[in-house]
Amino acid sequence: MFFGTYTPRLDDKGRLFLPAKFRDELAEGLVVTRGQERCLYVWSMEEFGKLTERLREVPVTNKAARDYVRMFFAGASDETPDKQGRVTIPPMLREYASLSKDCIVIGAMNRIEIWDAASWQSYSDEQEQAFADLSEDVFPGL
Secondary structure (H helix, E strand, C coil), X not given: CECCEECCEECCCXXXXXXXXXXXXXXXXXXXXXXXXXXXXXXEHHHHHHHHHHHHCCCCCCHXXXXXXXXXXXXXXXXXXXXCCEEECCHHHHHHCCCCCEEEEEECECCEEEEEHHHHHHHHHHHHHHHHHHHHHHCCCC
């Protein structure tokens, strides 16, 4: 399980240090994909395999599913962190998420999300009240 917020910097070669807490689970490889809200999703190979199996169950006759699968897999890149825990973010994905030097990496349960720092701040500010308002709907009695 991934959780927490971290602030690594993207270097000139498009590499990002993974938070130390996440490295063991991702050491054997990971998949970086487009995410919603213009962030990137980082999946362990195991979690990406589970997701792929679920997507295979969706009928190819479902246009929305075809569209989603195309965008999701066309932007996917399998990567292996180097010995220092850095992972290369391909140029297409850096552009998609508008990544600059300052990034935010968050744990989001079964995946990691990589955000441009300014985009994360804007998203977080917008969602703060909604988060408070939805808690009863999402987790009754919490």
